[in-house]
Amino acid sequence: MSGQAPTHAPDAARIEALARAALARIPEPFAAHLGDVVLIVEDFADDETLDALGIEDPFDLTGLYHGRPIGEKSLFDSGALPDRIHLYRRPILDEWVDSGVTLEALVSHVVVHEVGHHFGLSDDDMHALEDSAE
Template identity: 80%
Template sequence: MTRQAPDAAMIEAMAREALARIPEPFASYLGDVVLIVDEFADDETLDALGIEDPFGLTGLYHGRPVGEKSTFESGALPDRIHLYRQPLLAEWCETGVDLGDLITHVVIHEVGHHFGLSDDDMHALEDAAG
């Protein structure tokens, strides 16, 4: 029996399920966040983060944390969560962690950046969304 790795659409669907499980008060702030699944981060992103191995980045939040936003901003790009399919699949294969759990972990971590949360707060949010 041949198993195929989930495609970008399946990864996105799993990530949307993870977002849907995030509790209030956080959930009400996530309606405008755009979810993007790419195979890898681009070279510019990797260089900016000082990451040499493209498999070293599974997800990234682009935008300003909620507490730093201004009602006077206009024309700004929407906040985005990027998930990188190939690094996610590699980590899934290497660790044996359930892919849904891994995607949930990465999504929660990136949502945590959206809210400016500490690592401890992100773990508590992940527990609540589990």
């Protein structure tokens, strides 16, 4: 049986494992600030989230950062919900099939992008962070 392609789509646990591995590769000084970030894998974003972002097709959203960027936090934020990175499994799998990149590379890309939002980084900064996490 070894060497055969999997017959089932990767489940949420597999996506989470890939995402946790990607988080573990994030270099310092960023890594020191990621310990409290909660990782959540769901099939799709809920309607409220999609509506708030003006997204009609749930397949258009692969991940989302919820929280305040590090630079906007203060001591008065105690009691606030923890920062969260949501990964949306079905859109990730759809993009995986369409893109031809490995699932590991795609999940890593989405995680790094969402971590970038956690730090308030620009897209250029995120590309540099992603390159250093490979």
